[in-house]
Amino acid sequence: MLYYLFEYLDKNFDVPGTGVFQYITFRSALAVLLSLLISTVFGKRIIEFLRNQQVGETVRELGLAGQNEKAGTPTMGGLIIILATLVPVVLLTKLDNIYIVLLIVTTLWMGTIGFVDDYIKIFKKDKQGLKGGFKVIGQVGLGLVVGSVLYFNPGVTVRDDANSKKVSAYSIEQNVSELSQTDLEEKSTVTTIPFFKNNEFDYAELLAWTGDNYRDWAWLIFIPVVIFIITAVSNGANLTDGIDGLAAGTSAISVTALGIFAFVSGNIILSNYLNIMYIPDSGEMTVFIAAFVGALIGFLWYNSYPAAVFMGDTGSLTIGGIIAVLAIAVRKELLIPLLCGIFLVENFSVVLQVSYFKYTKKRFGEGRRIFLMSPLHHHYQKKGYHESKIVTRFWIVGILLAILSIVTLKLR
Secondary structure, rough: OOOHHHHHHHHHHHOHHHHHHHHHHHHHHHHHHHHHHHHHHHHHHHHHHHHOOOOOOOOOOOOEEEEOOHHHOEEEHHEEEEEEEHHHHHHHOOOOHHHHHHHHHHHHHHHHHHHHHHHHHHHOOOOOOOOOHHHHHHHHHHHHHHHHHHHOOOOOOOOOOHHHOOOOOOOOOOOOHHHHHHHOOOOOOOOOOOOOOEEEEEEEHHHHOOOOOOOEEEEEEHHHHHHHHHHHHHHHHHHHOOOOOHHHHHHHHHHHHHHHHHHHHHHHHHHHHHHOOOOOOOOHHHHHHHHHHHHHHHHHHOOOOOEEEEOOOHHHHHHHHHHHHHHHHOOOHHHHHHHHHHHHHHHHHHHHHHHHHHHHHHHOOOOOOOOOOOHHHHHHHHHOOOHHHHHHHHHHHHHHHHHHHOOOOOOO
């Protein structure tokens, strides 16, 4: 809203200073500060409200040190993240940008699923929460919406011929809409393969065997891929949310890296320099990402050990959904196993544990385990590591993975 106000003042009245709102970097900086302010100042009030409503965490008997002390800690803290993200986004972004619309829908959609899950656990006293099938239906539904919009919406285009235009005369942060309109932009299901020199892959090529019109049916591949990624990443974030500060911290690291990808992909100068595909209008996501990172860091003010609030599924499912949509939108979804390596390992540890237990029970009559406990962070708790040490080390690994992911812009 403020973006449109200052744009109006700049164009019609030439008010000094109002033109600065045209710059993505300026609005991103404001978004970080505003989201931090909201999450830290209003976060305390939300926590008090949750405590007064007796929205407390029910702790399972897991035999973990310090676990029982967490009983009664307010949950549903994901509301803080959602509020601190959406307020700056509504104020500072171009709300007619298709990517911003998708991210807002994702935030509200996954937030609603997580909220219902938490509500059932807390107020209905059902420890299982929302049935897994309903969660999957919600995730698949979001994937169907996101995949369809990204495939069919005319505003979602790419341009991979950045070298064909002389763009050196334009400043890095200049509004390049006029230049973009003259360039070759097209609807495409192309994505980026990391670590390869000729690193673009088109999902449509998987249907090349069907005939000359195979591109018309590319949605049959693209939309299921989007559904799978959103479901997998949101569940991975959900499993990672097990000890104080782990999910919020690792997510902030991954989202920061995605912010860099969004900025360079949406900037015609930088995309030309890095020889990557230019994605028109995607740079606007940088403002959303800045607000989201600020909200996650602000949430850590209360969620770091010992946590005064837990994010619950309201937060973890939302975080996973946003990360998945961001990665898909900037055509970096094949980097997710590296960038979100913590999520992947946490998810994989559960799959391995359950599969091996079932296999050994069937073969030997008793179930055996690979880890002392899953997800992986609980394994280290069982080994006697303090949870703050586990979280810090997972953050360090997350930072290394994020750096390696960013390096793929030039390392091919």
